Amino acid sequence: MPKEPLFLCMGSACHQMGVYEVLPRLQALLSEHGMQELVVLKGSFCLENCSQGISMKFGECNFSNIHPNNVEEKFLTEILPTLQKAT
Numbered sequence: 001m002p003k004e005p006l007f008l009c010m011g012s013a014c015h016q017m018g019v020y021e022v023l024p025r026l027q028a029l030l031s032e033h034g035m036q037e038l039v040v041l042k043g044s045f046c047l048e049n050c051s052q053g054i055s056m057k058f059g060e061c062n063f064s065n066i067h068p069n070n071v072e073e074k075f076l077t078e079i080l081p082t083l084q085k086a087t
Contacts, residue, residue: 003040004086006030006079009055011046019054021068029075035083058082 008026010019023041030036039058049055052064061082066074 003038004058004083005042006039006083007042007044007047007057009045009047009049009057010043011050013046013050014054017054018068022054022066022071025068025071026075029072029080033080035080039083059086 008014008019008023026041030039030041044057047055047057047062049062049064054064054066056063056066056079058079063074063078063082
């Protein structure tokens with residue numbers, strides 16, 4: 001079964017907001033919760049939500065307002081439940 005892509009915006013605005021601090025934490029969270037076999041984290045060009053913090057996209061679901069200081073909370077409350085429903 002192919003892995004589903006989870007896109008992380010790597011555009012210049014997200015870069016300035018700390019996406020390179022968020023990236024390793026997301027990789028660790030995916031692994032900690034057993035999602036690395038079902039989902040592949042991929043960098044993306046601008047997801048066009050620049051005013052809403054770092055953005056991610058999974059299928060038709062968009063996640064925003066992600067920052068280095070809230071990435072774990074966002075993952076546990078929004079991203080992980082969405083991934084679990086879809087896989």
